[in-house]
Amino acid sequence: MKYTSEIEINSPIDRVIELFDNPSNMDKWMKGLQSFEQISGKPGQVGAKSRLKFKMGKREIEMIETITARNLPEDFSGTYEAKGVFNIVKNKFISLSDNRTRYISEQEFQFKGFMKIIGFLMPSAFKKQSMQYLIDFKNFVEKS
Template structure:
């Protein structure tokens, strides 16, 4: 399943990138994120892996994040692996004006096992969660 979402942020692109590229900010806008633990590689560099722990409702979920491309503002692509789900996320930031930035996210989900059923019958839930993160980042960036 592939989809693209975008949102406009009322901040200069340079500031948006600075907020986005700081891992310490993730908990401030990524609802449900409990912790980020480096696994291997140099943090913020291509090939670096981290373990992300989330609390979603009553359940906890772990996923491994791998940085595939770190070329901000043009592209920041990550791979996420969780039980039954593989997700590639491409982030881009486009300057619209001196004080406005378009944040574009392209998602590609691949499912295995039981998650194939969830992905087939509930694709909207993945789009909804991705949009929540976009809106969360926008709110964080505009308030800082």
């Protein structure tokens, strides 16, 4: 499953990138994030691996993030591996004016086992969650 989500943020691109590029800000806009732990590599750089733990309702999800590209603002990409799910994410930021930035997130999900059924039956849940992260990031930036 592939899709793209985007949102406009009322903030200069440099400020948006500054806030996006700081892992300690992640819990301020990623609802359910319980912990972010660096496993290997230099944080935020290509090849770096981190463990993210989420609590979503009654479910606990652990995933491994691997940074695959870093050329901000044009490209910040990574893979996210969890049980039955492999997610490829490409983030891009475009300056629209001195105080407006477009944030574009391209997602590709690959499913295994039981998650194939979930992905097939509920693709809108994944799209909704991705969009919610963009909305929450926008709100975080605009209030910072």
